[in-house]
Amino acid sequence: MELAPSIDEIRYVYELRAEKMNNPAMLSLGSSAIGKNYCETTINVSAEGNVKYCGTFGDNLIIGNVRHKNILDIWEENKEKLVCPKPKGPCAICANSSFCYGCRANAFYFTGDEKNSDPTCWLNPDARLVYEKYLRRP
Numbered sequence: 001m002e003l004a005p006s007i008d009e010i011r012y013v014y015e016l017r018a019e020k021m022n023n024p025a026m027l028s029l030g031s032s033a034i035g036k037n038y039c040e041t042t043i044n045v046s047a048e049g050n051v052k053y054c055g056t057f058g059d060n061l062i063i064g065n066v067r068h069k070n071i072l073d074i075w076e077e078n079k080e081k082l083v084c085p086k087p088k089g090p091c092a093i094c095a096n097s098s099f100c101y102g103c104r105a106n107a108f109y110f111t112g113d114e115k116n117s118d119p120t121c122w123l124n125p126d127a128r129l130v131y132e133k134y135l136r137r138p
């Protein structure tokens with residue numbers, strides 16, 4: 001855990017990136033690499049054909065496999081599971097929430113619930129407490 005960046009270090013890197021790319025609007029995505037429009041309009045298909053709503057999640061969230069079933073059928077049968085979950089808490093009411101809802105995988109891995117707000121974003125007022133609690137866990 002000593003190698004994990006602090007919230008301030010995460011912020012520093014994202015601010016540096018926005019500065020280097022001369023694009024301050026990138027900061028409105030907080031610590032997310034991509035906006036929610038990407039998450040809401042993509043599903044993940046691995047090289048093995050496994051389908052999940054996000055490639056960063058574990059194999060326990062595999063819905064189907066395109067080598068065994070047509071992807072349209074997988075989509076039709078699993079729409080609710082393949083749509084990225086809407087966040088609750090600060091990410092739900094953030095000023096940037098029309099295009100950002102934080103990383104659902106960060107929420108899952110750091111809090112155990114993919115619907116929680118992204119605990120790595122410095123614009124989330126609860127982030128520091130949640131993230132640092134995770135880092136201090138035994």
Ligand code: SF4
Pocket residue numbers: 028029030031032090091092094095096097100101102103117118121122123124
């Ligand atoms: S608080 Fe959440 S919605 Fe707002 S910018 Fe950060 S990650 Fe995005």
